Amino acid sequence: MEEIRRKLEEKEDELDKLRSEFDEFVESSKELELAMEEEMKSKDKEIKTLTTRLESESKERKTLQEKWTKAEMERQVQLTALQKQIDTLKDNEGRLKSTNAKLEIENEELQSRDRRMESEISALQTKLDDALE
Structure with missing residues (x-):
């Protein structure tokens, strides 16, 4: 029992x-x-904070991308306008050079005609002087 x-x-x-x-x-x-x-x-709090930050950064990226796209479009419009202006100026320069060349030719012709007339006037003046003597 003890056991x-x-x-x-x-x-x-x-x-x-x-x-x-x-x-x-x-x-x-x-x-x-x-x-x-x-x-x-x-x-969970860290995930929520990072999710909020991600959303904010995504919105900012989208906004910046929209601004960049708008700026790029404006730049293209400006480049197109400048190219048209350059083309117009080149056309005007070509026309002005052509007009200038024509005017120089006309001027040469007029000067030549003027010299011939002065020569004829001088010859006629000499004949007149001879005839009057």
């Missing part, structure tokens, strides 16, 4: 020890669970 009591006490001690270990395990698990929940809350 049974001793074994019973051993088993009770063993049971107490197991309960104690179990209680420690449960307490440790609760602490770990709380720590993990805190970390999850922190990570």
Whole structure:
């Protein structure tokens, strides 16, 4: 009987020890669970912050891209207008050079005619003077 009591006490001690270990395990698990929940809350908050930042950056990128596209279109319009203006100026320059060349030829012809007339006037003046003498 003594043997049974001793074994019973051993088993009770063993049971107490197991309960104690179990209680420690449960307490440790609760602490770990709380720590993990805190970390999850922190990570959720970080994810939310990063998501908000991503949305903001995406909107800003889209806005900047729209502004760049608009500026690029305006630049193309300006380049086209400037090219048309350059083409017009080149055409005008060509016409002016052509007109200038024609006017120079006309001027040469008029000067030549003027010289011939002066020569004829001089010859006629000489004939008139000879005839009057």
